[in-house]
Amino acid sequence: MxxxxxxxxxxxxxxxxxxxxxxxxxxxxxxxxxxxxxxxxxxxxxxxxxxxxxxxxxxxxxxxxxxxxxxxxxxxxxxMGVLFQQAALFKSITVAENVALPLVENTDLDESVVAIIVKMKLDQVGLSDFDQYLPSQLSSGMQRLVGLARAIALDxxxxxxxxxxxxxxxxxxxxxxxxxxxxxxxxxxxxxxxxxxxxxxxxxxxxxxxxxxxxxxxxxxxxxxxxxxxxxxxxxxxxxxxxxxxxxxxxxxxxxxxxxxxx
Ligand SMILES: Nc1ncnc2c1ncn2[C@@H]1O[C@H](COP(=O)(O)OP(=O)(O)OP(=O)(O)O)[C@@H](O)[C@H]1O
Ligand SMILES: [Mg+2]
CATH class of the missing domain: 3.40.50.300 (P-loop containing nucleotide triphosphate hydrolases)
Structure with missing residues (x-):
């Protein structure tokens, strides 16, 4: 609450x-x-x-x-997950790397486990096929979804x-x-x-x-x-x-x- x-x-x-x-x-x-x-x-x-x-x-x-x-x-x-007004993705790294960031920064999880969680999160927002794209290769709606996947990365x-x-x-x-x-x-x-x-x-x-x-x-x-x-x-x-x-x-x-x- x-x-x-x-x-x-x-x-x-x-x-x-x-x-x-x-x-x-x-x-x-x-x-x-x-x-x-x-x-x-x-x-x-x-x-x-x-x-x-x-x-x-x-x-x-x-x-x-x-x-x-x-x-x-x-x-x-x-x-707390936050989806900012601007999607605020890092432009030079892939969609998967963007979603992985909170996991890498806040946990000691193994790389392979991070990769699985990232896959699951991208799947939840319907973007599992786009994990290797750069944010600039996505529409603004899709970028928003990546931001959402990142916001829920840490459950x-x-x-x-x-x-x-x-x-x-x-x-x-x-x-x-x-x-x-x-x-x-x-x-x-x-x-x-x-x-x-x-x-x-x-x-x-x-x-x-x-x-x-x-x-x-x-x-x-x-x-x-x-x-x-x-x-x-x-x-x-x-x-x-x-x-x-x-x-x-x-x-x-x-x-x-x-x-x-x-x-
Ligand atoms: N760090 C800051 N320094 C000075 N003024 C600020 C700062 N942050 C916000 N403001 C001012 O506070 C007011 C409220 O801004 P805020 O971004 O919270 O509005 P908002 O309700 O989210 O608007 P919108 O619906 O357009 O997103 C604005 O006038 C803004 O210029
Ligand atoms: Mg605002």
Whole structure:
């Protein structure tokens, strides 16, 4: 289980997280949605201890991430797989070598055992035929899958996904969504999914949380959020550009700015 309490973080004079609290239940998929620049990736980086909060507590599987030193942090990190927003593969080594990296770095397993695990992981994401390819020889969707195979290489209890379907065609996107669900159900992985793909999240998430202005504005089951009469939730869930959540100036202000600039 993951529990964060009262997380705050300011970069310069930008308050990115503002007293954010959230609990993600064991074995569930928690989807976090919210506008660009809202602090979602920062939040995931905090869960793995890569970014320190200014205040607040982060508990992952009973460990206080906010208070741990690097060495102890590494032990907790091994339980967590991360699929970054950019697949972040090493370009000069093969797909198999990329997936093997966490195993080589964190275990004393024999090379032949590593090779077997890598094969199994690539098979799980449907890429076993591509083990000798370089990342650049794969499509971006396939690269994402390699990142996923690498994220699950150490059999993590928890996997964090940062926008895993962004920029993919609908078929590749739903294949990844289905894979996330399968890994969650078959391996019992507790999953946190940050995404702009609302309908993809609705399909697979057990719990959804809407992040806005550095806090969780609303949370509940996908059905609850979809049916919510709350204007800000409706706006986000149904992708309506007009509503209480401001992505830009109001139309009047925008027209005024255009008009003034034209003069
Ligand atoms: N290391 C940093 N130093 C300064 N500012 C940062 C840093 N990391 C993030 N930010 C700022 O914090 C804000 C939140 O960034 P973050 O990447 O968490 O947003 P996000 O919700 O993941 O957005 P998106 O949906 O576009 O991925 C942004 O304004 C970003 O510029
Ligand atoms: Mg992000």
């Amino acid at each position: 993951i529990r964060v309490q009262g997380l705050s973080k300011t970069f310069g004079n930008l308050k990115v997280l503002d007293d954010l609290s959230l609990t993600c239940s064991k074995g569930e998929i928690t989807a976090i949605i919210g506008g660009s620049g809202g602090g979602k990736s920062t939040f995931l980086k905090m869960l793995v201890g890569a970014v320190k909060p200014d205040s607040g507590e982060i508990w992952v599987d009973g460990s206080p991430i906010h208070a741990l030193e690097d060495l102890a942090l590494n032990d907790v990190r091994r339980k 993590p209890k928890i996997v964090l996904y940062d926008a895993p379907t962004a920029g993919l065609d609908p078929i590749a996107a739903s294949a990844i969504s289905k894979l996330i669900k399968d890994l969650n159900q078959v391996l019992g992985i507790t999953s946190i999914l940050v995404t702009h793909d609302i309908m993809g999240a609705v399909e697979i998430a057990d719990h959804m949380a809407l992040m806005y202005q550095g806090r969780i504005l609303h949370q509940g089951s996908p059905e609850e959020l979809l049916a919510s009469p709350e204007p800000s939730v409706r706006q986000f869930m149904h992708g309506d550009p007009d509503g209480p959540i401001q992505f830009r100036k109001s139309r009047e202000e925008y027209e005024k700015a255009l008009f003034e600039e034209a003069q």
